[in-house]
Amino acid sequence: MSLLTSSVGRKVLMAVSGFFLLMFIVAHLAGNSTIFIGSDWLNAYAEHLHELGPFVWVFRAFMLAMLLIHILFGVILTLENWGANPGKYAVTKRLKVTFSSRTMIWTGLLLLSFIVYHLLQFTFRVTPEIVLAADEVGRFDVFTMVVSSLRIVAIAAIYIFAMVVLFLHTRHGIQSFLQTLGLSNDNLQPKYALAGKLISAVFLVGFGAIPVLIFTGILVK
Amino acid sequence: MSANSEHGTMTLKLIVWRQKGPNEPGRFETYLAKGITEHHSFLEMLDVVNQDLIKEGKEPIVFDHDCREGICGTCSQVINGLPHGGQVRTTVCQLHMRKFKDGDTIYIEPWKAKAFPVLKDLMVDRGALDKVIQAGGYTSARTGAAPDGNSILISKESADYAMDAAECIGCGACVAACPNGAAMLFTGAKVSQLAALPQGKVEAAERVNSMLNAMKECGFGNCTNHFECQAACPKGIDVKFIARLNREYLKALVF
Numbered sequence A: 001m002s003l004l005t006s007s008v009g010r011k012v013l014m015a016v017s018g019f020f021l022l023m024f025i026v027a028h029l030a031g032n033s034t035i036f037i038g039s040d041w042l043n044a045y046a047e048h049l050h051e052l053g054p055f056v057w058v059f060r061a062f063m064l065a066m067l068l069i070h071i072l073f074g075v076i077l078t079l080e081n082w083g084a085n086p087g088k089y090a091v092t093k094r095l096k097v098t099f100s101s102r103t104m105i106w107t108g109l110l111l112l113s114f115i116v117y118h119l120l121q122f123t124f125r126v127t128p129e130i131v132l133a134a135d136e137v138g139r140f141d142v143f144t145m146v147v148s149s150l151r152i153v154a155i156a157a158i159y160i161f162a163m164v165v166l167f168l169h170t171r172h173g174i175q176s177f178l179q180t181l182g183l184s185n186d187n188l189q190p191k192y193a194l195a196g197k198l199i200s201a202v203f204l205v206g207f208g209a210i211p212v213l214i215f216t217g218i219l220v221k
Numbered sequence B: 001m002s003a004n005s006e007h008g009t010m011t012l013k014l015i016v017w018r019q020k021g022p023n024e025p026g027r028f029e030t031y032l033a034k035g036i037t038e039h040h041s042f043l044e045m046l047d048v049v050n051q052d053l054i055k056e057g058k059e060p061i062v063f064d065h066d067c068r069e070g071i072c073g074t075c076s077q078v079i080n081g082l083p084h085g086g087q088v089r090t091t092v093c094q095l096h097m098r099k100f101k102d103g104d105t106i107y108i109e110p111w112k113a114k115a116f117p118v119l120k121d122l123m124v125d126r127g128a129l130d131k132v133i134q135a136g137g138y139t140s141a142r143t144g145a146a147p148d149g150n151s152i153l154i155s156k157e158s159a160d161y162a163m164d165a166a167e168c169i170g171c172g173a174c175v176a177a178c179p180n181g182a183a184m185l186f187t188g189a190k191v192s193q194l195a196a197l198p199q200g201k202v203e204a205a206e207r208v209n210s211m212l213n214a215m216k217e218c219g220f221g222n223c224t225n226h227f228e229c230q231a232a233c234p235k236g237i238d239v240k241f242i243a244r245l246n247r248e249y250l251k252a253l254v255f
């Protein structure tokens, strides 16, 4: 199967898995945004998600598969690329390479560690500070759990840092997957690059606002 | 103002990579390029330095060159960190010393990529690019009488597109500039040029797969869409040809 072995085939797998990860992020941001409306909305949203039962698990299995494919080929491609380049020039000058494009493997691995932490915290709920309670109408109180964790300075800082890392990864990743899937040309490419920056900025501001507003005590109910 | 520049000549400090052979360790050596005028091309400047070295009984600096008019793709040097010196759409042989000032320090290094072993000093073996072309950068045609003119119609658009891709001179600057040592711009240009023309469409699917295999076997890296290659290319080959290569790959996979 040339998808698994050829250079472009592997890149296509990275691009497709990266695309689904992006779609997940868009959906996750939309879901999380209920927190800005109020605790009631967030708890109701979480309750509805859990009512989906087995579908939740099918969906989680799919996302996990995408993540594993993305990581596996991300690591393989990066190692091959390091091997193909015998070293730096005495004078290094870059015309197009960006900080974000140069650090994809590192921002990727940081995202992976954040994903593990984030799941342990709010999905498996096993981190030490976690507050588990029910709200007035007897639903699991997601809002209180999130707020009580993100009031802690170290945790708020981790979340904000992780969103900066996500910004860097998708800033290059969005234009990159469009090029990899052959959907680009000389006219579209600069537009994709701009769209990548804007969408990444929306992720940064949208997700980043949650820990910032909670930590500063602006988001209380 | 130094005495030199009054006479219209420059003295430059060159820091040049010297390496005796493929498996020898290399190192930088410093030389003075004296009596250089703004009309010297970069290679002529090196000729002057080599004359001086020969007179001193030292080994001249080995570098690749042929046409010296920007069309053969043989000249290949990384100058101050940029392949071909970084002047837009200019090969080393077409780079002129008026771009430099008296007293400048210039670093000169060979192309660096795993697929391009150094043969000597600034000369590398770019045979890997030939292997990629041999794998599929051709069309198979029966020989015989010349075909009738206009028997195969090609639109102006396709002809222009193919010509833009065909501008690649195979210099390898794209590989030298790529942080991943990838040859996707070079390969993409050839795949696109041929896929755009009716004569090349026949073998398009086999071509993209065998050229990709050859790329891998030669030790080129994988594209991560930095687009550093396009910035370094002396012929302005666009990364849209890499997108086309990716498209041709997907087409070959699906159909």
Ligand code: HEM
Binding pocket: A011, A012, A014, A015, A016, A018, A019, A021, A022, A025, A070, A071, A072, A074, A075, A078, A104, A105, A107, A108, A109, A111, A112, A169, A170, A172, A173, A174, A175, A176, A177, A178, A180, B223, B224, B225
């Ligand atoms: C939230 C999770 C993530 C998202 C949304 C995401 C998104 C993307 C996208 C869209 C691309 C461009 C794909 C292409 O052009 O082929 C990409 C590339 C990449 N990702 Fe991720 N990724 C995520 C997590 C990770 C993780 C955990 C790793 C760890 C290994 C990683 C490593 C890489 C690498 C090495 C590249 C290749 C750089 C390139 O080709 O541009 N990513 N990612």
Ligand code: SF4
Binding pocket: B073, B167, B168, B169, B170, B171, B172, B173, B174, B175, B185, B186, B189, B229, B232, B233, B234, B235, B236, B237
């Ligand atoms: S694509 Fe440009 S840089 Fe690469 S080999 Fe062809 S002419 Fe040289």
Ligand code: FES
Binding pocket: B064, B065, B066, B067, B068, B069, B070, B071, B072, B073, B074, B075, B091, B092, B093, B094
């Ligand atoms: S020597 Fe032919 S292109 Fe420079």
